Amino acid sequence: MLYSKLFGKTQKQPPADASTASHKLLHQGGYIRESTAGRYFFLPLGQRVQQNIIKIVKEEMDSTGAQEMVSPVLHPLELWKETNRNNETGFELTTIKDRREAEFALGGTAEEMFVDCVRKFQLSYRDLPFNIYQFSTKFRDELRARGGLLRVREFIMKDAYSFDVDEENFKKEYKKMWDTYKRIYNRLGLDVIVVESDNGYIGGEYCHEFIVESEVGESKFLVSEDGTYAAHEDIAKFKRDGINQDEETKKMEVIDQPAWVQTMEHNEKHYKLPRARFLKNVVYKIRTTGEIIIAVIRGDLDINKTKLEHVLNAVGQLDDATDADLTSIGTKRGYVHSWGHKNVRYIGDLSLTSVKNFIGGQKEETKDTINVNYGTDFSCDVLADIALAKEGYHTEDGKHKLVMKKGIEVGNIFQLGYHYSNKMKGANYIDEDGKEKPYYMGCYGIGIGRTLATIVEIHHDDRGMMWPDVVAPYRVHLVGLDLKDDEIRAKAEHVYNTLHDKGITVLYDDRKEASAGMKFADADLIGIPVRLVVSKKTGDQIELKKRAEKSFQLMSLEDAIKNI
RNA sequence: CGGGAUGUAGCUCAGAUGGCUAGAGCGCAGCGUUCGGGACGCUGAGGCCGUGGGUUCAAGUCCCACCAUCCCGACCA
Numbered sequence: 001m002l003y004s005k006l007f008g009k010t011q012k013q014p015p016a017d018a019s020t021a022s023h024k025l026l027h028q029g030g031y032i033r034e035s036t037a038g039r040y041f042f043l044p045l046g047q048r049v050q051q052n053i054i055k056i057v058k059e060e061m062d063s064t065g066a067q068e069m070v071s072p073v074l075h076p077l078e079l080w081k082e083t084n085r086n087n088e089t090g091f092e093l094t095t096i097k098d099r100r101e102a103e104f105a106l107g108g109t110a111e112e113m114f115v116d117c118v119r120k121f122q123l124s125y126r127d128l129p130f131n132i133y134q135f136s137t138k139f140r141d142e143l144r145a146r147g148g149l150l151r152v153r154e155f156i157m158k159d160a161y162s163f164d165v166d167e168e169n170f171k172k173e174y175k176k177m178w179d180t181y182k183r184i185y186n187r188l189g190l191d192v193i194v195v196e197s198d199n200g201y202i203g204g205e206y207c208h209e210f211i212v213e214s215e216v217g218e219s220k221f222l223v224s225e226d227g228t229y230a231a232h233e234d235i236a237k238f239k240r241d242g243i244n245q246d247e248e249t250k251k252m253e254v255i256d257q258p259a260w261v262q263t264m265e266h267n268e269k270h271y272k273l274p275r276a277r278f279l280k281n282v283v284y285k286i287r288t289t290g291e292i293i294i295a296v297i298r299g300d301l302d303i304n305k306t307k308l309e310h311v312l313n314a315v316g317q318l319d320d321a322t323d324a325d326l327t328s329i330g331t332k333r334g335y336v337h338s339w340g341h342k343n344v345r346y347i348g349d350l351s352l353t354s355v356k357n358f359i360g361g362q363k364e365e366t367k368d369t370i371n372v373n374y375g376t377d378f379s380c381d382v383l384a385d386i387a388l389a390k391e392g393y394h395t396e397d398g399k400h401k402l403v404m405k406k407g408i409e410v411g412n413i414f415q416l417g418y419h420y421s422n423k424m425k426g427a428n429y430i431d432e433d434g435k436e437k438p439y440y441m442g443c444y445g446i447g448i449g450r451t452l453a454t455i456v457e458i459h460h461d462d463r464g465m466m467w468p469d470v471v472a473p474y475r476v477h478l479v480g481l482d483l484k485d486d487e488i489r490a491k492a493e494h495v496y497n498t499l500h501d502k503g504i505t506v507l508y509d510d511r512k513e514a515s516a517g518m519k520f521a522d523a524d525l526i527g528i529p530v531r532l533v534v535s536k537k538t539g540d541q542i543e544l545k546k547r548a549e550k551s552f553q554l555m556s557l558e559d560a561i562k563n564i
Numbered sequence: 565c566g567g568g569a570u571g572u573a574g575c576u577c578a579g580a581u582g583g584c585u586a587g588a589g590c591g592c593a594g595c596g597u598u599c600g601g602g603a604c605g606c607u608g609a610g611g612c613c614g615u616g617g618g619u620u621c622a623a624g625u626c627c628c629a630c631c632a633u634c635c636c637g638a639c640c641a
Contacts, residue, residue, distance in 0.1 A: 012590060012602065013576050017634045037633065092640065109641085143565075143639060151640085200641055209641070218640085232641095316639090412641050445641070481600065517601040524601090535600070543600095 001474065003509040003522075006030075008043035010522050020216045022456035023148025025465050029525045031473075038145025038153035040449070045526065048473035050156065053188065053448055054135055056470060057158050060184045064176055066131040066160055071113045073137060077103035079112035083203075083423045092141040106139035109202070111443060114161040115420050115427050118439075123429035125165055128439065129173060133160030135448070147216060149453035150408065160444040165429070170415070170440045177413050177444045181210050184446070185410065188455060189468035193407065195221045197232035198306050200315065202443065203419035211407035212454050219409045222389050224400040234306035236389035239398045240298070240351040243276045247356045250371035257368045262334050264299055271359060275300040279352075279360040279372065281336040283321035286314050292321065292329055292344040294336060296380055297387060298351035299360075304388040311347055311384045337362045339378035348380030349387045410451045416441040465527030466547050475564060476506040477528035479519045481535035483512045492534040495542060495557055504564060523547075530564055 008030035015034075018024040026032045031046035042050055058068065077095060080086040086093060086105070094106040107113065114132065121127075138157045145152050160177070164170040178194065185192045190212050197209040197219075209232060211219050220233040231237065261270045267278050278299035285292055293312065295303045309315050326332050329341045338361035339346065352358075358372040372378065391404035421427035421438030428436040452471075459466045469475065476499055480492035496508045507528060509519050516535075523531050524547070533543040533552075544560050545552035555563070 009574095009591085010602095011575060016576065017570090019635075034633095140640080144637095146634085197641070202641065207641075320638095409641065414641080447641090479600095484599090515599060515601085515603060517599095517603075519602090520600075521602045533600080537600070 001505075001507050003507055004511050006044060006507070008033075008045060010525055018148060020147045020150060020453075020457065021460055022150070022216075022453040025456055025460055025525070025527075026148060026453065029465060029527065032149065038142060038151070040149060040152065040154075042449075045473045046452075049452055049467070049471050050448055052471040052473075053451055054156070054158070056187050057184055057446055057448070058135075060180050060187075061133055061158070061160065064131070064180050066133050068134060069132050070134045070136060071107070071110055071117065073107050073139075074104040075107050075110070075113050077105050079116055079424075080105050082425070083112055083420060085112070092143075094139045094141045107136065108138050108140050109157075109443075109445070110134070110136075110159055111161065111202070111416065111420050111441075112424065115424050115441075118163060119424065119426045119428070123163075123439070125429055125431050128429060129162060129164040129169055131160055131162040131173060131177075133158060133444070147453070149449045150216065151218065152449060155450065156448040158446040158448065162442040162444070163429075164440045164442075165431070165437070166440050167417070170417075170442055174413060174415060174442055177442070178208065181411055181413065181444075181446070185210060185212075187470055188451065189459060189471070190410065190451070190454060191458075192410065193221075193223070193230055193405075195219075195230045195232050196235060197221075197412070198234040198310075199414060202414050202416070204414050204416040204442075207412060207414040209409045210411040210413075211409050212458065213405055213407040214454070214457050215406060216457060217406045217408035219407050220404060221407065222391070222393075222402040222404055224395045224402055226400050229395050229400070229402075231389075233389065233404075234304060236402065237385060237396050238387075238389045238393040238402060239396050240301075240349075240354040240387075241394065241398075243274075243298075243355045245354075245356065249373055249376070250357050252369055252371050252373070252377045254362070254367055254369055256366055257363075259366050261368075267299070267359065273359070276355060277357075277359055279338050279358045281338055283326060283336055284308070284318045285321050285325050286312065287317045287319050288314070292325055292341075293318070293347060294338070294341065294344050295347050295349070295386055296338045296352060297349040298355055301349065301351055302388040302390075303349075303386055307384075307388075308347060308386045311382060311386060312345075335363055338372075346380035346382075347386060348374070348383045350383060350385050351387060352380070352383065408450065408454045408457065409447075410454050411444075411446040413444045414442060416443055460527070463521070464525035467527050467529060469529050472527070472529050474505040474507040474528050475530060476504055477523045477526065477531045478506050478508040479523055479531060479533045480508065480510055481516050481519070481533065481537075483510065485536065488534065488536060495532065495534055498557060499561070502561060504561070532560060 010030050011028045014024035014028050030043055033041040035041055097103050135156055135158050138155055140153055142153050162173045192210040192212055195209045195211050197207055199207050221230060222236040223230045264275055276298050280297050280299045282295045282303045295308055297303055305318055309318050329344055352374040359370045360368055361372045362369045393402050417440060418438045420441055427438055429439050431437045456465050478496055483489045499506045527547055529547050531545045541554040542557050542560050543552050543554055544563060
């Protein structure tokens with residue numbers, strides 16, 4: 001490719017509103033342009049990289065026996081209604097109507113579509129298992145796009161769906177996809193951490209995110225110091241250390257308390273005891289049913305809303321209680337009781353059994369309870385893990401400390417089980433015994449654009465991008481200097497043609513007017529792995545410099561080609 | 565959706581207290597001089613000052629509404 005003909009230009013200054021390295025560099029290097037917030041043009045350079053990533057993902061998927069296909073972008077809204085994902089689960093669904101008033105969802109993920117396609121066939125157990133996938137543009141009506149390609153409203157995703165006869169067989173597929181993802185990211189030059197995470201609106205019981213550690217990432221997760229446990233903040237388990245287990249259990253009493261004691265800080269000051277000794281209540285409301293939920297937890301811990309939603313089987317439906325909600329159960333802020341309110345459900349955290357003789361639980365203006373013990377003085381409707389894990393807490397076995405990390409989620413794998421095959425009519429296969437049975441599913445996603453941006457986040461320096469060989473838009477950036485000299489220009493063109501004939505992709509900076517400094521700066525910014533220079537100085541030889549290295553060497557064209 | 569900020573040339577930005585016939589640097593076009601780390605000179609093209617209302621003799625500048633964008637939060641594979 002001749003640089004002078006390349007559509008898209010480099011730019012000296014980054015756009016003012018770009019906050020991440022990948023956003024700045026991809027824009028400056030002429031890889032992408034913003035259309036509207038969260039929707040991007042991929043310019044020729046960007047598209048070449050995107051295609052390279054797609055190629056690698058496709059090769060690895062195909063090698064597992066998965067089969068590529070493609071589904072319509074517009075999904076009949078009835079399908080989303082069939083699984084009740086159109087309104088209740090908080091999916092960022094964009095819907096449209098056509099001229100005949102038929103309603104569609106712009107596909108944001110395609111479980112329903114793939115199941116709908118599969119159920120059109122009379123599947124036998126002999127047809128299973130299989131894994132079908134597609135690359136397609138996904139739409140997410142994000143409230144807030146950010147970070148260039150890191151969180152967008154439209155992007156290409158590889159989404160795969162597996163169909164098995166049962167869980168045992170599914171697990172083999174899940175493991176296969178896990179290993180495949182590791183290979184894919186390895187080839188792309190990304191170190192991934194596999195993290196247990198929350199299924200959210202996808203459904204199913206367990207899933208894993210593939211995360212590349214980065215400060216600009218939005219995924220927070222906890223890792224045990226020895227690295228054997230990694231889990232997303234929303235599901236991370238940890239040990240509730242016993243606080244005062246050797247203390248004698250005392251009898252509950254109602255005591256006088258000064259009116260100024262209202263917050264946790266006040267408690268600590270008044271009783272001169274650590275926060276863990278107090279009871280804390282947090283109130284929520286389930287949006288769909290209006291039911292009030294009181295979460296009771298040890299004072300030093302915080303509620304994890306996602307965990308609580310799972311306990312309540314109300315994913316994406318929990319709102320913080322308003323003052324009006326508190327009034328409706330006959331109380332107000334600061335005076336919520338850990339027991340006794342009517343028409344509420346009490347969910348307690350596991351930590352309630354880790355403390356003896358709690359203080360609090362039934363606060364009034366100048367009274368409160370002390371020596372409160374879970375099980376004897378009060379109990380919740382459910383006792384479960386609903387606490388937010390934090391850095392410094394210990395793993396469940398108590399052996400290791402947890403460390404908080406941030407990263408970019410570049411892919412994920414989900415166990416779906418019977419979630420969709422149970423909800424959708426006719427999602428069955430005929431088993432050996434002649435009976436209809438639902439198939440056992442999994443799904444597997446990779447965000448291509450986000451992966452591309454992540455590669456830039458990891459591979460760049462202050463001059464520009466540094467693409468790994470396999471994804472670089474071209475293998476070689478050929479810089480011609482002194483090109484007004486016919487002889488030198490002929491040499492450069494010879495190099496260009498030779499490389500081309502050898503099947504090596506090359507971007508040839510053939511501009512006559514541009515200065516050497518400008519060409520080098522552009523080459524560094526664009527970040528192609530190998531730079532070759534032909535100029536007055538290089539004579540019969542050619543200069544080779546790798547983007548990632550400082551030094552360059554003169555050599556013959558043949559040696560240079562060997563080197564590439 | 566809550567809090568904060570910003571919308572002036574393709575990009576980055578300047579245009580106190582209203583007086584604008586709207587500027588600079590980069591970029592772009594032409595000519596000349598340069599030519600191994602974003603060279604220089606001259607010339608030139610390029611603006612409904614986000615949109616709509618209002619106040620005023622006069623609005624890029626003040627007021628209101630809306631829209632858009634960014635940051636924090638909420639939400640979110």
